[in-house]
Amino acid sequence: MRRQSVIAIAIAVVLGLVAVYLANSYFSAREAQLDAADQGTTQVAVAAVPLAYGTEITPDKVRFADFPNDVLPAGVFTSVEELLPAGQARHALRPIQINQPLLATDLTGEGEGASIAALLPDGMRAATVQVNAVSGVAGFIKPNDTVDVLITRLAIGGSETVTDVLLQNIRVIAMDQDAQGENEQPALSSTATLEVTPVEAQKLALGQQLGTLSLVLRKPGEEENIAFVETVSLDDLRYELSAGYVRAPQLTDDAPRVQPTRTAPARRLTQRATQRRTAPSRPPEPETTKVEITRGLQSETYEVGE
Structure with a gap:
């Protein structure tokens, strides 16, 4: 009798555990469904x-x-x-x-x-420029990178070579015919296709005729542009401020030009040098009497000592 009671109790415990597990699973699934229904999917x-x-x-x-x-x-x-x-x-x-x-x-x-055209946002254009190993950053530029465009040209009205920032924060669509950028290794390209506005496309076309274009790779996420950019000329490479030279300010063509100068060190004057020296006085001239004699139309003056 006792053995049968133990077996019955064990079976009841097992069935109870199974029932608890099934109930827990049911209510958990039901709760998930209710949560999904509340959020909406x-x-x-x-x-x-x-x-x-x-x-x-x-x-x-x-x-x-x-x-x-x-x-x-x-x-x-x-x-x-x-x-x-x-x-x-x-x-x-x-x-x-x-x-x-x-x-x-x-x-x-x-x-x-x-196609590349399908990648362009509304109002944007795709313009291609020529690059080489140097102007293309040695092949490290990939599609979807952002770059600045520099132009090196002759200064207006002169023979001096200058470099300007032509465009800033321009997205690269493709390098040569690669628009995916799946190749992780640097690859040299001869052309770069850029995403620009219609006016920027005109600037690129004119810039390629006037000078040489170069690309400068930007850091990802850096979208702030430089408000005022300077024109770099030969003077920026010629003068070294560390050597003590003072560079003359930029002047207009009609303004006088001042050459850079280097001031000489001041000399310290000694007490002896600062003393005023008086020159010896000349002896007084003897007093004389002047006599004027006129002969005809000519007059002569003679000095007669006293």
């Missing part, structure tokens, strides 16, 4: 596999995941029909990582292929 298309630039978007490369409505990004796709209309493919405009939402700004339009 939407199924959006995300990348099922990594997508490179130019990759065609197909149903096997896409899956749908729940996103809370309060953090839902703009431009998402909520259905396959919206993402991939019948017979109209889309392509990736930039690399997209797995589980990253597919946004309208990351894909081409319906039935369009991937």
